[in-house]
């Protein structure tokens with residue numbers, strides 16, 4: 670069975686050369702692992718799905734192909750249908766596969782927000798994600814021209830759905846608690862993300 674984090678990583682390196690795309694997948698992986706830990710779920714499985722979700726973006730850089738054609742590759746290589754399904758569910762508008770399992774709600778809630786957090790870190794003079802505070806992200810959130818590809822309504826909606834699906838584990842959580850949680854997860858891998866000040 671290929672369904673391991675190590676195999677996901679090998680697939681990512683096989684199909685992806687863009688370091689920023691790899692860092693995006695690491696960021697989502699870190700958030701997913703942190704949430705799995707918090708919610709008592711299978712950390713390696715959640716991390717694997719987070720790491721894998723955009724493995725085909727470089728070879729299928731349009732939304733009529735990604736992630737559908739990527740999912741075909743996963744299926745051909747024997748990845749478990751539930752993992753293939755979870756990858757498809759991160760783009761419901763294009764694949765018609767909507768989140769169903771908790772891990773899928775988490776993926777949708779974590780995916781795009783990592784981009785806004787990264788962009789916020791990169792406009793700090795220190796370029797260190799560990800210096801980013803939630804209030805900076807809040808002000809960037811309101812500035813629609815900033816990281817404009819991050820559709821705020823979609824992130825908010827995906828977060829509400831994830832919190833609802835998580836039940837007692839995230840009872841009472843709002844968007845900002847979610848974003849603070851993802852920020853903390855990303856701060857934990859500042860070095861891997863090259864957001865530890867080295868780019869300043």
Ligand SMILES: [Fe+2]
Pocket residue numbers: 722723726735736759760
């Ligand atoms: Fe994607």
Ligand SMILES: [Fe+2]
Pocket residue numbers: 693697722723780781
């Ligand atoms: Fe993504």
